[in-house]
Amino acid sequence: MNDKEDIKGxxxxxxxxxxxxxxxxxxxxxxxxxxxxxKKLVRKxxxxxxxxxCLYCLAANRHTRANWSHAVACYFLQYLDKILLNYANVMGFxxxxxITGDQFSELAMMFxxxxxxxxxxxxYLMQRFPxxxxxxxxxxxxxxxxxxxxxxxxxxxxxxxxLLLGCFEATVAPALMxxxxxWYKKSEQPPRVGLWYVGTGLGKMIxxxxxxxxxxxxxxxxxxxxxxxxxxxxxTVTVGILVLLFIPxxxxxxxxxxxxxxxxxERLRSNLTGVENKHFKVxxxxxxxxxxxxxxxxxxVLSQNIxxxxxxxxxxxxIQSFGFTSKQTALLSMPSGAVSSLCTLGGTxxxxxxxxxxxxxILLLSLGFxxxxxxxxxxxxLTAGKMVGNYMCNAIGSSLPLMYSYAxxxxxxxxKKVTINAIVLIMFCIGTIIGPLTxxxxxxxxxxxxxxAMAITTAVAALVxxxxxxxxxxENRRRDRVYAGEEHRENSEFFDLTDRENHEFRYSF
Numbered sequence: 001m002n003d004k005e006d007i008k009g010x011x012x013x014x015x016x017x018x019x020x021x022x023x024x025x026x027x028x029x030x031x032x033x034x035x036x037x038x039k040k041l042v043r044k045x046x047x048x049x050x051x052x053x054c055l056y057c058l059a060a061n062r063h064t065r066a067n068w069s070h071a072v073a074c075y076f077l078q079y080l081d082k083i084l085l086n087y088a089n090v091m092g093f094x095x096x097x098x099i100t101g102d103q104f105s106e107l108a109m110m111f112x113x114x115x116x117x118x119x120x121x122x123x124y125l126m127q128r129f130p131x132x133x134x135x136x137x138x139x140x141x142x143x144x145x146x147x148x149x150x151x152x153x154x155x156x157x158x159x160x161x162x163l164l165l166g167c168f169e170a171t172v173a174p175a176l177m178x179x180x181x182x183w184y185k186k187s188e189q190p191p192r193v194g195l196w197y198v199g200t201g202l203g204k205m206i207x208x209x210x211x212x213x214x215x216x217x218x219x220x221x222x223x224x225x226x227x228x229x230x231x232x233x234x235x236t237v238t239v240g241i242l243v244l245l246f247i248p249x250x251x252x253x254x255x256x257x258x259x260x261x262x263x264x265x266e267r268l269r270s271n272l273t274g275v276e277n278k279h280f281k282v283x284x285x286x287x288x289x290x291x292x293x294x295x296x297x298x299x300x301v302l303s304q305n306i307x308x309x310x311x312x313x314x315x316x317x318x319i320q321s322f323g324f325t326s327k328q329t330a331l332l333s334m335p336s337g338a339v340s341s342l343c344t345l346g347g348t349x350x351x352x353x354x355x356x357x358x359x360x361x362i363l364l365l366s367l368g369f370x371x372x373x374x375x376x377x378x379x380x381x382l383t384a385g386k387m388v389g390n391y392m393c394n395a396i397g398s399s400l401p402l403m404y405s406y407a408x409x410x411x412x413x414x415x416k417k418v419t420i421n422a423i424v425l426i427m428f429c430i431g432t433i434i435g436p437l438t439x440x441x442x443x444x445x446x447x448x449x450x451x452x453a454m455a456i457t458t459a460v461a462a463l464v465x466x467x468x469x470x471x472x473x474x475e476n477r478r479r480d481r482v483y484a485g486e487e488h489r490e491n492s493e494f495f496d497l498t499d500r501e502n503h504e505f506r507y508s509f
Contacts, residue, residue, distance in 0.1 A: 033263045041263055045183050046192075048254070049247075077139070077236045084146070084232060085162075087211035087333070088225035090316050090326040096223055099155055101441045107162055108314075108436045114166030116429035122170045123422040126178065127280055127414065132247040135175040139240030142168035147233025150226040173404070173428075174421040181408040181417065182250050185270060186508050187352055190405040194348025197401040201341030201394075208316075208333035215327050284415035284498055291500070293410060293507075294420060296468040298427040301403050303461035304365065305431025306438070307372060307454035308397045311336070314439050314447075318375075318390060321445035322383050332387070339391045343367070343398035351402055357409075358469035358509050361402040365462040368396030369455055376451035396458055399465075400428075409508040410472070413498035431457075472509035479503065 033041070085093070085108060094104050126134055145164045152158045180192050210232070214224040222230075248254035251264040288294055310318070315336060320329040343364055351360040371392025378385045403424065411420045438450035483503040489495075499505040 041260055077239055087207050087316060090320055090329050091215055091225040093225045105436045107158055109433045110159060110162045111166040112429040112433040114163045115170045116426050118167050118170040119422040119425045123174055123418040127418050130249040131175055131178055132249045135171055136240050136244035138168045138171040139243055140237050143233050143236030143240055146236055147230050149229040173425055177404050177408055177421050186409040189408050190348040190352035193401040193405045194344050198341050198344045201337040201344060205334045205337030208330045212327055212330035281415040284413045285419045287498055287500060288416045288419040296464055297406055298423055300461045300464040301424050302427040302431045303457045304396055304399055305428050306435045306457040308432060310435050310454060311394060311397055335391055336394045340394040340398055343395045347398050348401050357402045357406060358465055361399040361465050362462045364395045364399040365458050367392050369458040372451055372455035372458055376448055376455060412505055413496055416498045469509045472507040476506050
């Protein structure tokens with residue numbers, strides 16, 4: 001097969017077929033990069049993209065600091081704005097809004113209905129429009145929705161706002177997943193995903209602290225939970241505007257020098273996943289739907305997010321059921337964020353350093369299984385043990401960035417990447433919809449059936465992740481055997497081939 005007879009007749013000379021990166025590097029000479037120059041470039045990319053968490057960004061120049069903080073602020077605010085309902089519930093939200101416990105569960109669920117429904121449309125729109133700009137617009141819009149919660153006083157209004165929030169927040173995770181794969185090698189992706197995903201842990205800690213602080217607001221013009229929604233909504237709008245101004249859409253459109261842009265692209269050849277292609281390819285989407293790894297990864301994500309629905313919607317309620325006041329509950333929710341952050345940062349660093357995504361994910365899920373079991377089966381008088389189990393459940397969500405990095409590393413072809421991102425996030429939504437529904441009013445205050453369901457689904461996630469590792473190992477050995485004699489085609493790394501079309505591709509596990 002010659003270059004002009006590539007997969008499905010789309011050769012490298014067809015501008016719509018190849019990756020945008022190939023068109024860029026064809027326009028100039030490629031100057032070799034030393035290891036020292038690559039380290040310096042990666043540091044510069046880190047400082048430009050990775051979210052707030054890494055304090056060494058303070059040493060960067062003013063413009064770089066802006067890019068950094070705004071990128072990760074997205075995921076921090078996305079999680080915080082989503083779980084504000086959790087904290088508002090212990091601040092009198094349910095009573096003031098005159099809704100029942102079952103209606104509160106339904107309200108928590110409704111966010112994920114539109115989040116789910118908009119994953120495929122938002123994936124398509126991200127491929128058609130500049131990724132970072134599309135992200136920024138959605139951040140601004142969801143900030144407006146969060147602030148509007150301060151003025152909602154009835155069930156219909158709350159339902160509309162919760163549904164709109166799901167529409168706009170559906171963009172965040174797939175956009176950040178795409179941006180990560182545009183800039184980093186496979187081995188570099190897990191810790192970078194961990195750095196922006198740690199926003200979930202920060203959201204839990206700062207959410208608990210802000211709930212505690214706002215409960216000291218006692219004026220009658222606004223309830224404390226209304227003020228909390230208003231201020232965090234305005235903060236989100238501000239961050240969205242900054243995202244529009246400072247985050248680059250891809251390496252080719254960044255403020256790196258021309259030489260650095262070329263280096264940033266060339267260093268990604270080994271990924272065999274390309275950088276960006278703005279043309280939706282139906283055959284890649286269909287291949288994704290027929291790929292066994294798609295459904296193993298999806299089942300694992302679904303199973304992990306049933307217990308994760310507890311963490312995002314009911315954790316504060318369960319802590320309060322142990323006999324604590326609303327203010328104590330707000331403070332006691334903060335260690336959950338610390339556990340989540342430590343597990344996320346430690347797990348993703350270790351997985352990237354030693355290429356152990358699967359084993360680390362199974363370890364984190366095992367911790368979550370133990371935590372769920374402690375909550376479900378310890379006697380009622382062992383409150384301390386139940387609290388430990390409650391905190392350990394936060395390790396379950398820390399496995400998700402490793403699932404995201406699987407999607408980024410093992411799915412090639414831009415349309416196929418967009419498709420798997422949408423499917424993974426849809427499964428995320430389905431799991432998180434199911435999770436709160438297991439917490440029924442008739443099971444108060446212990447919610448034992450829900451806690452048992454958490455343990456079972458976490459175990460299923462660990463088993464399926466193990467099966468995915470076996471599949472990757474088998475497929476890599478098969479490719480080594482079948483395609484050992486094939487010659488490399490020049491620049492095939494940027495032909496926008498899928499992992500199945502490119503016989504040189506090997507899976508990371």
